Amino acid sequence: MTKPRKIVLAFSGGLDTSVILKWLQLEYDAEIVTFTADLGQGEELEAARHRALALGVKPENIFIEDLRHELVSEYAFPVFRANAAYEWNYLMGTPIARPLVAKRQIEIARQVGADAVAHGATGKGNDQLRFELGYYALAPDIQVIAPWREWDMAGRAQLVDFADLHGIPVTKDKRGGAPYSADANLLHISCEGKELEDPWITPEDGAWVRTKSPEEAPDRPTTIEIDFVKGDPVAIDGEALDPVALLTRLNELGSENGIGRIDIVDTRYVGMKCRGLFETPGGTIWLHAHRAIESITLDRGEAHLKDELMPRYAELIYNGYWFAPEREMLQALVDKSQERVTGTVRLKLYKGNVIVEGRKSPNSLYSQDLVTFEEGGGYHQRDATGFIRLNALRLRQLGNVLKDVR
Amino acid sequence: MTKPRKIVLAFSGGLDTSVILKWLQLEYDAEIVTFTADLGQGEELEAARHRALALGVKPENIFIEDLRHELVSEYAFPVFRANAAYEWNYLMGTPIARPLVAKRQIEIARQVGADAVAHGATGKGNDQLRFELGYYALAPDIQVIAPWREWDMAGRAQLVDFADLHGIPVTKDKRGGAPYSADANLLHISCEGKELEDPWITPEDGAWVRTKSPEEAPDRPTTIEIDFVKGDPVAIDGEALDPVALLTRLNELGSENGIGRIDIVDTRYVGMKCRGLFETPGGTIWLHAHRAIESITLDRGEAHLKDELMPRYAELIYNGYWFAPEREMLQALVDKSQERVTGTVRLKLYKGNVIVEGRKSPNSLYSQDLVTFEEGGGYHQRDATGFIRLNALRLRQLGNVLKDVR
């Protein structure tokens, strides 16, 4: 590979990416462009600017952008239309955010004429894939630098030494034992490491940061209504909200009511199992509500097909294949199903529980006439005889063959 | 069809099947054999004997059996190995019980030389399929009688009139407005009808009968450990329990802690949507525990394959295809995956929540050495470079073609 001249770095302003910034300057003697995104992680982004300036990045090479709207409307919305969850219940807060950052990095690289991109994900995790598969799909010839896989620093202690050596400030909590490893955005916060590395051990209270525990949550339930239009949530309790405001509100409701904590061992794409805690308060409410509105607006054929394909869709996104064409094919299938997913769901939130209490829709496929115990609604019970007899025909043929066996 | 001489009726002893018994006697002039199964529904079965005798059934034609062990070990166990849930979260308490009854009816029919079987399921629901597809698969030439699809009685009022006319006692609650429609066994209880027929209305408290509400559940959590061997639960808190005792104990734990209620609109095989409440207290704990032990003992390839096929497996069982060969094929696949699913899960039960706190196994695929942030465990971060580059190769080729488009 040729030596890169200009590198766009995904830069949080924290210890790791500050060290990376310095290391890139030293190792590659290249011009560094920093990109810092507000994804709703709840950190002060201007600190990243000061840190970048302090490390010698030119002001015109510092990009700080609020991507929250795009994160929710272009990434979370499509994923929740699919009811996507990886390995049953992980709502993929991190996997949906990385490709958005990757896409913006590539766009900035084109804008500033950079020939390389870099990120701060380690060589053991999934995030390197989510960044790099995005980079390569969007810019096949871009040079990709993943310092954690290149340098010789093998752990946090060496990182701190490097920072001290180069005058990079290190906050006190980074100096002692390794902290939890976390990733946060508007959809979720994750937590790995420390005592969690033993999957038998109960997490310490401090591992949970975004939600109240069910025990601490209020003793009285909160009831809300969520409106959906074509598969996406648009209002809470009748108040129309833009995507960011809506997810923010759901997060407040979920956090307050102890909703959205999971403690799982999942399997990374690189092959190892990892135990993590994930808090997705608003997303958890959203998933229940979306499933509930689908339950009256989706035909069985639609709903079952989506459900069968969901694990693969989720796996693709978890593994970093947001920009793969098969993800887009599945998205086309999912989106096709959402045209009539419009209506309202009423939920009770209580100490960790999301309890569906009611759902209604102008497109409802539910028919009270059909379902009633009494005759009616154009349904003829005797039709069921033929329905059963023909569905049974193949089983009867087989039964005749098996007669001597069973 | 020829007129049946001897009919084995699935007989609960309640109003409906008592009316059916009488109607069969009148309509077919046939000898009736009653079969009443203890599936853990919590009813006094000897009452069914007295009712049958009162209706003129010969003592030797009355079969009452405790099928609870078979229900749990031969039906619930295989289904929970698959983590099966219909339309996301219905744990199929009814669908797994009907085929067992059908199977025993056929066996009894052979034993007593009967040429027909009958059941009390209506022509609008799924249960007729679960009974009859079982009958036909196991006895292709059996005659099947489904009185609800044959007679002219169109609703409950006429049923009560018929009972009164023929001296069949009718309890007071059957006389007024229609009660909820319910089905119960050791795994669950279902509830449909009345105000539930409007899916926007919150269920009345009386609709829930087997579990405390989360609000009523104790303010202090209960922590338990469940041991699994080859995919099946075998002990609670270290105490080995036979399948029935184990599920009974899980039910007590779940019921007490407000666990296992769902309120859903599902789509029946006959095509209509129906709103129902389901209480599966023990099963809900079981599912969470099984998923947790799988999370450290199943390889990713195993786990994801199971998850992709689960919706179809559940659909088959929900629709009544327990005895279909494709269900058995899927079962063979699922069972193959469970050979190493052995270990212990620790759970906290609290006001509707099943919180996984720890999992351990002699067959654990989790490796702390691999996952640690620091180098180690035989994992080389630089391997990830090649892994990513080759996984990206196809995306880069495609990206080159798309260059002008994107």
Add this chain to the structure above:
Amino acid sequence: MTKPRKIVLAFSGGLDTSVILKWLQLEYDAEIVTFTADLGQGEELEAARHRALALGVKPENIFIEDLRHELVSEYAFPVFRANAAYEWNYLMGTPIARPLVAKRQIEIARQVGADAVAHGATGKGNDQLRFELGYYALAPDIQVIAPWREWDMAGRAQLVDFADLHGIPVTKDKRGGAPYSADANLLHISCEGKELEDPWITPEDGAWVRTKSPEEAPDRPTTIEIDFVKGDPVAIDGEALDPVALLTRLNELGSENGIGRIDIVDTRYVGMKCRGLFETPGGTIWLHAHRAIESITLDRGEAHLKDELMPRYAELIYNGYWFAPEREMLQALVDKSQERVTGTVRLKLYKGNVIVEGRKSPNSLYSQDLVTFEEGGGYHQRDATGFIRLNALRLRQLGNVLKDVR
């Protein structure tokens, strides 16, 4: 049901539908509207008009239309984009034509104010489903009349008697033993019945009507090139052809070269197995050509996803679910994949063989640089080490657990 006043009948003008026409007049005392479609079956449609007039149908109630263009462009094109084949190799000539007829019947019913539709398919086959599921999906409240399931005529002899009684002309071949049962359109011709009912017997030569046998085909191969644009064929040997002309030309090429015969036992939706011969000369060439152009233009992720879903897509269409929403979801997925399926395929046709000899595309994902044995094309063989090691990681973890077992 209310008695229908006006019925739109799918009318071929042959014996069966002539009898049906008469029977409907007698049985329902209703006004009959006939609809006869040119689907490329190769019959004189004006004969149908004369027959209808002779049976008393008013001239304004006789609809005869050429649907060939719509059949190819709106039904065959989407299906071949999916490479759809039922039970491995049945190219579904009949299943794609029935829904088109059903759709036009419903449109005509609306136009003329009819309240019922009727068709001539028997109660044992798939076609009744393909008609009626279409009717019901497009006009939920339409009344559907399927005379073969209603009248008491149980076989061909009674049909001939009825015809004789009512002065309907019966051709000689219908009088003797039952003929083959056939269905033809521009895509295929099917043949069932007579000696074919024993699946061990070799078909008589007369059972094949549209293609030469491989033995009779020319001793010299024919080489052709087919151009595709976005997944659909548009030209043969450089000559742009509209869909009907193109399929007609492919049929000539296939028929001449002994291509497209299959002899299969397939399983009908109503549950029974049936042996049939199908001749799809042009479609068979088309399928091979489409697969070949996809092989260089589709990414692996796209191609494999399509292939996994193809059997279900084909099953839906075979079973009559053309207008079901899950078919449309799958179509959206398939169509999404075809945007870059543009290019040219060269084929050798020879005595039953379709031999792909070459394929090229402006969107080709094939790279000679990458594939060459020598280094080059930006591919680094050492990347494969990491690729393999990380793909092996989970297998190694599992291998460690299995060590004592294997």
Add this chain to the structure above:
Amino acid sequence: MTKPRKIVLAFSGGLDTSVILKWLQLEYDAEIVTFTADLGQGEELEAARHRALALGVKPENIFIEDLRHELVSEYAFPVFRANAAYEWNYLMGTPIARPLVAKRQIEIARQVGADAVAHGATGKGNDQLRFELGYYALAPDIQVIAPWREWDMAGRAQLVDFADLHGIPVTKDKRGGAPYSADANLLHISCEGKELEDPWITPEDGAWVRTKSPEEAPDRPTTIEIDFVKGDPVAIDGEALDPVALLTRLNELGSENGIGRIDIVDTRYVGMKCRGLFETPGGTIWLHAHRAIESITLDRGEAHLKDELMPRYAELIYNGYWFAPEREMLQALVDKSQERVTGTVRLKLYKGNVIVEGRKSPNSLYSQDLVTFEEGGGYHQRDATGFIRLNALRLRQLGNVLKDVR
């Protein structure tokens, strides 16, 4: 990694693996154990012994074994039970042979106390994966050496130079331009490289080596019968044959009749597309015969489930995951379906065509009574009315909602 002391090399005795043998000796200063398998590739294996001895391998370190029986009965049989084909029609002759070699290498490594294994596959292909994923699954801690990814020789010319330098004989055909790259065993022979690298070019005649062309094949057809027992072929024309003899005979029949050639572009697991010719004469007959016997012995539910999972099963094997647990799960599913796949198929072989003419089975699910046009067989046409009406119910509900749209 520690330096290996003893290496088991998959050794064909050809130029490549001879060079590798020498290189391993020089590079690792290790004791080399050669393993040469007779897989039916049609080469003289004793030549490999002489070559190994000449390169200094100790006689007791030379393993030469006939694995043909195991190849057919333990690898080809299970794969053909699944009707497995990668990307539509590649019958995977190479992918099923590599894991068998890998398994024996590991067994020999254990027997001789070796700590490493090596193979001669390049870093661009799939075979490295088929070897190494096998090694790692069966021996997680084995050291794997893939010389093509390690040394600096980048192409054939350098290989020849190395051979000349170390006195390894080089046949004339290896000296000129690169030959085709081929792999052969009892199931197939593959051909890649040279003019095939342009996917638009027609292969030269010399690229096909195992089969006559359809043009050259006899002008008279050959008719054969194949007997299957539980999914596997056991006899041809009534003569019971062991697996190797049976496949050998099928190969002769196929080769003579111009059967089993394909010319495809497939996508390797490492991401690139590659054009190859494959000749699988016996396997092609086998596949058609197996599908034909399944067509009358498999229930629709079984057959369709198998077909939907087949592409994934084939992909796993193609990619090298023979020993992955999900392959074994799928195998359990497939094998479960084959218990009744017993019977006889009659085929006509003619100039590239495999024409199924008849099939029969003691377990046949085909019923002439059911299928006949006339009433009979216990099938009631009027049952179809209820069957259709209930299958249509959900479409009608949806149609009502869509009324304003369509």
